[in-house]
């Protein structure tokens with residue numbers, strides 16, 4: 176194709192550059208911003224440059240906010256992926272603002288999708304920004320025998336182009352150079368003249384371009400008329416044509432390599448094969464999380480390490496110095512009761528050596544269970560049955576942690592394979608029925624990891640209406656990994672029926688809730704338009720890294736709340752407030768939900784953290800159906816504090832509070848109805 | 855089939871884009887690499903009408919309601 180190479184100007188020596196720009200001293204710390212389409216590897220670069228960790232996933236929409244760090248004396252920023260600079264959605268607005276204020280832009284592009292990615296590159300150049308291009312995914316180029324003439328590409332764009340493979344850290348040694356060599360690229364002549372009519376002393380070139388392209392917010396800022404949609408279209412089509420010309424010139428040779436995974440990708444799209452694939456994955460997940468981890472591993476860590484070793488030793492150590500009664504219950508191999516003996520140590524265990532000897536022999540027998548009842552209130556608060564120190568540590572480290580790691584691991588595998596966008600496509604039509612498009616599956620799936628995180632991901636959805644629906648779904652029905660962990664443990668060994676009951680009740684609520692919201696909320700939802708990343712084998716190192724950082728982050732955040740929650744409940748208990756609360760809720764709990772009165776504790780705790788609430792059910796002697804009712808209630812009950820706060824921030828007070836109170840009603844209504852039927 | 859819409863495409867059909875719906879969605883399509891005159895391939899048509907097209911090496915999923923509004927020639 177004919178390329179109008181002479182129809183471009185090099186802006187370096189042009190009046191268009193504001194005098195301010197040339198005055199910037201090289202010494203000064205610069206604002207370096209990583210910009211690119213979704214899923215091109217920006218976060219990989221950011222992790223390397225900053226030495227920090229941000230999530231890397233194989234689907235669009237992982238990075239929804241800006242992260243700042245430092246690189247060689249400059250500030251460096253990771254941004255959400257965008258297909259162009261503008262304000263079509265929240266991610267774009269966030270990215271646009273940071274791009275406008277950037278000194279240097281490192282534009283990451285996916286070498287396999289040049290024709291898609293160069294659109295943004297040209298737009299950045301048209302904005303008159305200093306740019307360097309990082310041509311990423313060069314490993315895939317080699318694999319597929321595609322050649323890209325980077326020298327020519329660099330000439331055509333007028334900026335430096337560096338080949339990189341971010342996952343293997345190839346080309347990273349050139350990053351410093353890329354920052355320093357960033358410069359203003361070549362611009363098409365027509366657009367150049369058009370721009371010159373808008374640019375003034377106070378309106379920069381980048382602002383001018385966005386105004387021409389119809390960005391109202393920027394036009395308002397400068398109080399000038401903003402471009403019409405037609406004008407934007409003309410510029411866009413011109414740019415698209417230039418991209419196509421450039422790609423024709425710089426890229427050659429293509430082979431059919433990589434078709435195997437493409438094929439797999441298509442199989443997972445088509446419901447005939449896609450649904451079986453989904454089912455197989457769910458079954459595998461069940462065996463991994465539901466069977467291996469939540470039964471075998473947790474059984475060992477919680478009971479053997481947590482209760483029998485840690486708690487026993489801490490409690491008996493404490494019991495040496497403070498009044499305590501101890502029950503030792505013996506069980507045989509089949510876990511049936513043999514006998515029980517109560518020891519009383521009014522002035523501590525060590526005060527009565529004979530009894531101590533008998534006690535320690537008995538309690539060390541196989542199948543012995545030891546319960547300590549401390550007399551001192553303060554000791555009870557810290558080391559008792561719900562002790563801040565004893566119970567919390569066991570729950571956190573030996574019950575939750577293994578499960579949470581398992582969940583994050585599975586999520587990371589899914590995220591890295593590129594499966595989620597295909598799931599979104601496959602489910603698109605079903606989601607249309609509840610006023611969403613398939614994309615909504617991504618925040619919802621992430622919600623199974625952490626609702627708080629998923630709340631933020633709703634930003635990737637097209638309209639406020641879709642965001643409201645998904646936010647509500649997340650708070651009402653989706654259990655997070657921590658909560659799922661406890662649920663899995665509670666239901667383990669209960670058989671198939673309770674699990675199916677739980678799943679079907681929750682699914683029903685999901686359908687009813689979203690149908691009602693879809694009818695109630697005004698407006699229309701946006702149609703699906705989603706680019707599908709390559710499907711490929713998850714990178715084990717990335718999966719492990721992500722699992723580690725997320726689990727670590729979880730523990731860091733959760734532990735504090737667990738200790739605070741346990742302390743609060745402990746104090747409520749000691750001061751008698753818990754009894755009052757239990758009595759107030761008693762009619763509800765006992766007659767409507769048909770649970771013991773103490774289940775009300777779970778609701779206090781559930782307000783702090785959902786998993787903590789569910790964990791409160793552990794100690795109660797519940798029948799299988801009672802367990803099922805209580806986990807249904809707890810699942811539908813209010814979101815945890817962290818997620819509540821984030822929701823208020825994302826969706827505003829009114830909507831946030833409505834959802835929060837709504838969950839109270841739904842939880843007790845649905846829980847009660849189920850209880851009335853099955854118990 | 856001249857004068858058709860994208861939702862009518864079948865798996866394997868080569869497609870030429872004739873007209874995109876106007877408004878923001880058009881700009882979004884152009885950015886993604888789909889503009890008028892482009893040649894695509896329909897790689898999948900899901901029951902219900904969600905269409906997956908391929909342009910060069912990139913696959914893009916297009917919802918049924920949007921596909922209905924994209925005018926194409928199906929070869």
Ligand SMILES: Nc1nc2c(ncn2[C@@H]2O[C@H](COP(=O)(O)OP(=O)(O)O)[C@@H](O)[C@H]2O)c(=O)[nH]1
Nearest residue numbers: 214215216217218219231232233312340341342
């Ligand atoms: N094969 C290959 N994969 C890459 C490369 N760079 C990034 N990836 C993968 O591309 C996906 C997106 O990376 P991420 O950094 O999250 O992209 P972002 O959305 O732009 O921040 C991840 O699955 C990475 O492992 C590369 O050079 N080659």
Ligand SMILES: [Mg+2]
Nearest residue numbers: 217218237238
């Ligand atoms: Mg990212």
